[in-house]
Amino acid sequence: xxxxxxxxxxxxxxxxxxxxxxxxxxxxxxxxxxxxxxxxxxxxxxxxxxxxxxxxxxxxxxxxxxxxxxxxxxxxxxxxxxxxxxxxxxxxxxxxxxxxxxxxxxxxxxxxxxxxxxxxxxxxxxxxxxxxxxxxxxxxxxxxxxxxxxxxxxxxxxxxxxxxxxxxxxxxxxxxxxx
Numbered sequence: 001x002x003x004x005x006x007x008x009x010x011x012x013x014x015x016x017x018x019x020x021x022x023x024x025x026x027x028x029x030x031x032x033x034x035x036x037x038x039x040x041x042x043x044x045x046x047x048x049x050x051x052x053x054x055x056x057x058x059x060x061x062x063x064x065x066x067x068x069x070x071x072x073x074x075x076x077x078x079x080x081x082x083x084x085x086x087x088x089x090x091x092x093x094x095x096x097x098x099x100x101x102x103x104x105x106x107x108x109x110x111x112x113x114x115x116x117x118x119x120x121x122x123x124x125x126x127x128x129x130x131x132x133x134x135x136x137x138x139x140x141x142x143x144x145x146x147x148x149x150x151x152x153x154x155x156x157x158x159x160x161x162x163x164x165x166x167x168x169x170x171x172x173x174x175x176x177x178x179x
Contacts, residue, residue: 001136002029003093004168009037015132015178017091019043021084023075023119024096024136028055031068035059039091043084045071047096076115078122087128094119095136114141120152129157135175138164146175153177 008030011017020039022030025046034042042062046052052072055063062068071081075096096115116135123131133153138146153160157179165174 001167001169001173003033003134003136003174004166005033005036007165007174008033011132011134011176012037012039012091015091016089017132018088019085019090020093021090022093022095023078023115025051025055025070027051028058030093030095031055032058035062040088042068043071043081044068045073045075045078045081047074074115076118078119079125082122082125085126089128089131091132091134092123093134093136116149117152120149120156124156130179133177136167136173138173138175139171149175
């Protein structure tokens with residue numbers, strides 16, 4: 001589910017994030033909101049080529065200039081792209097999970113149904129250890145998985161603090177980790 005615009009704006013401003021990096025592009029709704037909020041650069045990794053093409057059509061100038069980079073790949077391979085953020089404080093929106101275009105195999109060539117472990121391992125590779133990490137769709141993960149995610153985030157930096165935020169439907173469904 002896309003993030004609420006005000007949550008995105010608040011997290012960007014409060015934490016002085018320069019870049020936006022999302023996993024799970026879908027119809028680029030969250031990317032649209034991120035552009036409205038105004039980051040310096042945007043990265044979105046998506047398994048389905050049709051969603052990537054749709055996003056490129058929505059943002060032709062920004063994608064051709066390199067301001068927005070749409071990556072057609074499994075977010076489990078995020079480690080191959082994490083260097084793109086350099087030392088810039090980044091807001092990570094982790095929203096990749098099984099699904100996809102109507103009629104497609106929801107698991108197609110994905111390494112994992114919910115690739116959050118791979119994504120957090122990639123973030124751990126960054127030199128900078130104070131990125132904002134927002135994990136969507138807690139409702140599909142269960143308490144044990146959420147605790148495992150928190151533990152992995154604390155391995156990135158033990159100073160991370162957690163809160164649970166509401167999605168646009170009013171459901172407490174987003175794990176927010178900030179230093």
